Amino acid sequence: QKEVEQNSGPLSVPEGAIASLNCTYSDRVSQSFFWYRQYSGKSPELIMSIYSNGDKEDGRFTAQLNKASQYVSLLIRDSQPSDSATYLCAVKRNNRLAFGKGNQVVVIP
Amino acid sequence: GAVVSQHPSWVICKSGTSVKIECRSLDFQATTMFWYRQFPKQSLMLMATSNEGSKATYEQGVEKDKFLINHASLTLSTLTVTSAHPEDSSFYICSARVGRAAESGELFFGEGSRLTVL
Numbered sequence: 001q002k003e004v005e006q007n008s009g010p011l012s013v014p015e016g017a018i019a020s021l022n023c024t025y026s027d028r029v030s031q032s033f034f035w036y037r038q039y040s041g042k043s044p045e046l047i048m049s050i051y052s053n054g055d056k057e058d059g060r061f062t063a064q065l066n067k068a069s070q071y072v073s074l075l076i077r078d079s080q081p082s083d084s085a086t087y088l089c090a091v092k093r094n095n096r097l098a099f100g101k102g103n104q105v106v107v108i109p
Numbered sequence: 110g111a112v113v114s115q116h117p118s119w120v121i122c123k124s125g126t127s128v129k130i131e132c133r134s135l136d137f138q139a140t141t142m143f144w145y146r147q148f149p150k151q152s153l154m155l156m157a158t159s160n161e162g163s164k165a166t167y168e169q170g171v172e173k174d175k176f177l178i179n180h181a182s183l184t185l186s187t188l189t190v191t192s193a194h195p196e197d198s199s200f201y202i203c204s205a206r207v208g209r210a211a212e213s214g215e216l217f218f219g220e221g222s223r224l225t226v227l
Contacts, residue, residue: 043221
């Protein structure tokens with residue numbers, strides 16, 4: 001089982017709609033969770049961090065964490081063309097970050 | 110915010126040559142830096158943890174003699190790909206933690222260096 005798993009395949013959403021991304025992780029003792037955005041050819045940039053169960057909102061982004069089910073999700077409200085990117089889920093384990101493969105999001109104007 | 114600067118942003122070299130990539134923390138001291146590698150459409154894979162003043166810690170399967178890491182100061186870590194081959198062509202990214210983020214695990218990334226070995 002991979003440390004961090006994300007759904008495969010690009011996600012196409014109309015402009016203004018909600019994009020929903022999911023991520024599961026294998027190590028139950030993980031405590032820190034992150035979502036990074038990566039534009040094509042660029043390095044990742046942090047957009048959300050979450051450490052406790054529940055929801056955390058920051059602008060149009062909402063991260064949701066459920067430690068019992070070992071999943072973390074990201075919602076992007078009012079999706080904009082500039083949100084088109086690959087979103088990487090990362091989980092802290094043993095003092096290092098493990099990354100998922102990423103979800104490509106395409107926002108269609 | 111904290112800035113991690115990486116150089117060069119891209120490099121093309123012949124097979125068998127060595128390439129050095131620099132990673133600098135511009136406005137903070139980084140005792141630990143992390144080197145990742147990313148192949149097209151793949152995830153970031155941690156190669157090694159660079160520790161200032163001591164030997165780097167390499168992940169399983171990463172050849173320490175091929176990927177030389179030096180972290181001689183609190184603001185500079187270098188990765189040297191020795192005797193590069195086409196299969197080493199990849200996107201290399203360094204990262205560091207800052208301040209309180211060091212406890213949470215949050216990473217700041219450099220711009221990345223795209224290596225193409227002919």
